[in-house]
Every structure is written in structure tokens, then in C-alpha cells.
Amino acid sequence: MEAAKKGLITPEMKTVAQKEGLDVTKLMALVACGQVAIPANVRHHSLSPEGIGTGLKTKINVNLGVSGDCNDYSLELEKVKLSLKFGAEAIMDLSNYGKTNTFRKQLLELSPAMIGTVPMYDAIGYLEKDLQAITAQDFMRVVRAHAEEGVDFMTIHAGINKRAVEAFKRSGRRTNIVSRGGSLIFAWMEMTGNENPFYEYYDEFLEILREFDVTISLGDALRPGCIDDSSDASQLSELIELGHLTKRAWAKDVQVMVEGPGHMGINEIAANMVIQKRLCHNAPFYVLGPLVTDVAPGYDHITAAIGGAIAAANGADFLCYVTPAEHLRLPDINDVKDGIIATKIAAHAADIAKGIPQARDWDNKMSDARRQIDWETMFALAIDGEKAQAYYESTPTEEKHSCSMCGKMCAVRTTNMILDGQTVSLHAEN
Incomplete structure (x- = not known):
């Protein structure tokens, strides 16, 4: 961001401009004003940079990582390979069990996709302390460790300060707090009586991120966890704080993404995208779903893809995938594939609606192949050509x-x- 403000074109900007078919000077201007982020840690040497934000293709993120009940790192690496095969632009390691840095280092060595983390998840295992005993300096140690390893962006829940907590307590929510990181920060604040350390010492955290060129993804700790909680005072009060934190980060040349709602009725999505862009000064918007109904466990990749397509068509820039296992278990390899495909469909459908250059060309090529009944070309163009071919060949035709x-x-x-x-x-x- 500092380079862009000075009118300097970096190699990362050149790569992104080429991928997007965009004039690099136009891209530089968007990076300078914060409307586009290029998450690229100076130590992530295998990275193939991607841009997220205004006028660019909608990107998708895949969440993976181990938990206490499922801690098979070899399976997580298979998920990584699958994510790269299907073109995910980002992978977030959400591991929350044991010493996670070995897996993360492997991930950074392997992955041309940008890598994200939520340091709060890793704090307890990394520090080997109970939550209440962790200090602000301890949290900084974990953030610095992730930055030094090469992580490109980090979700930091800095917006859930005491003012936002007061709004949450007054709101009488149906599902309270469903953000894992947000709930841990809330619990820490309540048990210690202190202000959120990520908010209180925000400038110190920004200095760490700036040193390694890590993009901050401002986490939505108070995102709605059911459609009945969407667009409430808790969500919007935190969003106002995130808009203020966005400008503070930009002042220190730290790139920003802002995270958005989890569950939301279809009729509220477009308005929420406009509100977020207005309150957060057109910073790139990163959404989980939104899931448009609460009654489809086992099929939430579909509820999220519906919401994601509408969100991205109305301004969201980055979609976090949701798998069929959402709300039920850690996703297996098949769940991961289903989540990636559903989210890729949502992102591409939105790009067509937004008029992203060349987005419709892909569909036109498929339509030409269908008119010509050219099966091989259809399979080659399909998001999942292997599945398409297997379906076609499963019933022989005369x-x-x-x-x-x-x-x-x-x-x-x-x-x-x-x-x-x-x-x-x-x-x-x-």
C-alpha cells in the first residue's frame, strides 16, 4: 500500500493486473486508496498474488485445519491439494489443537494461494495458557509468530470493544455470539474486565502486520448466527467500529479486508453490502455465505452459495466457502470439494452479474461446445470436468x-x- 501511495508499481501489482486484464496504473490507484488489497507476506515465497476488491474477479477462500477431535494433518494436506486443484485463491488454516506451526509452514511452502489464519484460535495451544491468563503481550507474540512464518492475512477481532459488547448485551439475540474467535475475546473481556486487547493495542498490532506486509482481515465477532439476528444493533455497532479501524490501518499502510455477515435473509443482503461499503469506506468485503436459511444442515453449501452469489453481485469481493458439514462436524475431503464447487459457482455467477471483463466468455465457450455437441470441450470447460464426464458416461447412449x-x-x-x-x-x- 505504501508503494501504491508513492506511485510505485510492485511485481505483485503487475501479476494481479495481468491476471485480471486490468491496466496496472488503475490497479495501483485502487490499492493506494484501499479499495483493492493484495495480501502478500514478504516471506511467502511460493505465493502467486491475487487482488481482492473493486472491479476484480470475486475470489474464494477455503477453511481447513485440525481440531482436538480430528487432528490428522495428512488429511488436511489432501484438502489443500484439492483446494489448489479447483482454483481456490485463498486457504485459511483454522487449526486450534496442539502446535500448529509445523503444518502451517508446510502449507506456506506448498501453496501459491494466499494463506490466512486467526491467531486467536492458535493462542491457547501456542502459549499453553488458560484463556483468562493470556495477556495482551501474549496475543502479540502469536500474531508476530504467524507473521514471521509468512501468513498473508490474519483475521483479528478488533471491533468487539466495550461499546460493541454493551450493544450486544442489550440486543437479546436469539443465537448470541457464533464467531469462535469473537466468543473467546468476549469471554476474555468478561473474565478479566479489560478492554479487547486487539482494540486497545491496535496500533501495536498494526506495526507487526506492516513489518511483514500482512493484510488485516477485520473479523466480525458479532456477525448474525441466524437469520433472526441479521442487521441488528450488535452487527451494525461492530461494523461502525470496523469502519473506524479500517482508516486507522490505512494510515499505517496496512491493507484491510472487512468480514461480513454469516446468516441473513435474501431480502437484506443487497442493503447490507451497500451499508458495509459505505461504513467501511469501500474496503474489500469478505463474507461467509451469507446463509439464507437456518433449516438446511447437511446442505449449507447450497444455502451459502445462494447468499454468496447475491452478496457478490451487490458488492462483496471475497467469499468464504461453506461445506455440507457446516454446523455438524469438521468437513471431510468430499465436503471440502462440495463447498469449493458451490462457492466457485456463486463467485462466477456474481462476476457475470457485475460485468467483470471476460467472465461471460467462459459461459459462451461452453454454449458453443453444447451447440456443437462437443463433449470433450464441455468436460474441459466445466468447473468439475471429471464429474461431468463420469455422469455422461455412466449411462451408455445409442x-x-x-x-x-x-x-x-x-x-x-x-x-x-x-x-x-x-x-x-x-x-x-x-
Whole structure:
């Protein structure tokens, strides 16, 4: 950000501009004013930089990491490889069990995708202290450790200060606090009687992030955990604080993303995107879902994709995936794949709606292949070509130019034959 403010074009800006088909000087201006972030820790040497924000393609993030009940790091690495295969631009390591730095170092060595963490999750295992005994300086140690390892962006819940907590307590929420990091900060504040250390010592945390060029992702500790809590005083009071913290970070040349709502009715999503962009000065917006209904456990990749598509079409820049396992368990490898695919669909659908350059070209190529009944090209263009091909081949067809749904009654085949001057006969060989 400092380079952009000085009119200097960095290698990362050049890479992002090329990926986006954007003039690099225009990109530089967006980085300078904070509307685009390029999370790129100076120590993440395997990174292929991506831009997040105004006028750019919608990016997606994959969450993974171990827990006390599921601590198989080899499985998490398989999830990493799957995420990279399907083009996830970011991976967040949310491990909250044991010494996590070995896995994180492997992740940073392997991954061209940007890597994010939530230092609060790691604090208890890293420090080997009970929550109440952790000090502000302890939290800084964990943030510095993650920055030194090469993490590109960190979720820090700095907006849940005492004013926001007062609004939360008055609101009488149905699901209270559902953010894991937010609930831990809230518990620490209540047990110690102190201000949120990430808020009280915000400038000191920013100095650490600036030293390694880590982007701050301002966490929404008071995000709604059910549709009945959306757009309430708790959510909006924290969002006001996040807007103030955004400007403070930019003043220190620290790039910012702002995190957004988790559960929200479809009718509220567009307005929330406008409010966030207004209150947070057009900083990139990073949303989880939103999940548009609370009654679909086992299918929340779908409820989130619906909300994510609407959110991104109305201004959100970065979608955090949700898997079918949300609310139920740590996702397995199949859950991860389903979550990635659903979120990629949402992001691409939004890019078409936003008029992102070249977004519609992909669909046009697929449509051309369908008109030509060119199965190999269709499989090559599909988000998940392996699945598409497996479905097509699962039921052999008599007519190779159609699928088992229509056979010789295929509308495309019929129209092509007529336009080519041929006669259509459904009973004879053609």
C-alpha cells in the first residue's frame, strides 16, 4: 500500500493486473486508496498474488485445519491439494489443537494461494495458557509468530470493544455470539474486565502486520448466527467500529479486508453490502455465505452459495466457502470439494452479474461446445470436468451425439440437422 501511495508499481501489482486484464496504473490507484488489497507476506515465497476488491474477479477462500477431535494433518494436506486443484485463491488454516506451526509452514511452502489464519484460535495451544491468563503481550507474540512464518492475512477481532459488547448485551439475540474467535475475546473481556486487547493495542498490532506486509482481515465477532439476528444493533455497532479501524490501518499502510455477515435473509443482503461499503469506506468485503436459511444442515453449501452469489453481485469481493458439514462436524475431503464447487459457482455467477471483463466468455465457450455437441470441450470447460464426464458416461447412449436424457430427440441435434439441410428421422439410423 505504501508503494501504491508513492506511485510505485510492485511485481505483485503487475501479476494481479495481468491476471485480471486490468491496466496496472488503475490497479495501483485502487490499492493506494484501499479499495483493492493484495495480501502478500514478504516471506511467502511460493505465493502467486491475487487482488481482492473493486472491479476484480470475486475470489474464494477455503477453511481447513485440525481440531482436538480430528487432528490428522495428512488429511488436511489432501484438502489443500484439492483446494489448489479447483482454483481456490485463498486457504485459511483454522487449526486450534496442539502446535500448529509445523503444518502451517508446510502449507506456506506448498501453496501459491494466499494463506490466512486467526491467531486467536492458535493462542491457547501456542502459549499453553488458560484463556483468562493470556495477556495482551501474549496475543502479540502469536500474531508476530504467524507473521514471521509468512501468513498473508490474519483475521483479528478488533471491533468487539466495550461499546460493541454493551450493544450486544442489550440486543437479546436469539443465537448470541457464533464467531469462535469473537466468543473467546468476549469471554476474555468478561473474565478479566479489560478492554479487547486487539482494540486497545491496535496500533501495536498494526506495526507487526506492516513489518511483514500482512493484510488485516477485520473479523466480525458479532456477525448474525441466524437469520433472526441479521442487521441488528450488535452487527451494525461492530461494523461502525470496523469502519473506524479500517482508516486507522490505512494510515499505517496496512491493507484491510472487512468480514461480513454469516446468516441473513435474501431480502437484506443487497442493503447490507451497500451499508458495509459505505461504513467501511469501500474496503474489500469478505463474507461467509451469507446463509439464507437456518433449516438446511447437511446442505449449507447450497444455502451459502445462494447468499454468496447475491452478496457478490451487490458488492462483496471475497467469499468464504461453506461445506455440507457446516454446523455438524469438521468437513471431510468430499465436503471440502462440495463447498469449493458451490462457492466457485456463486463467485462466477456474481462476476457475470457485475460485468467483470471476460467472465461471460467462459459461459459462451461452453454454449458453443453444447451447440456443437462437443463433449470433450464441455468436460474441459466445466468447473468439475471429471464429474461431468463420469455422469455422461455412466449411462451408455445409442446416439453418440446426445446424452441418455433425450437420445435421438436431442433438441440441439435436431436443430443442427435441420439447419444443415438434413432430414430428421427418429426411427432410422442417421
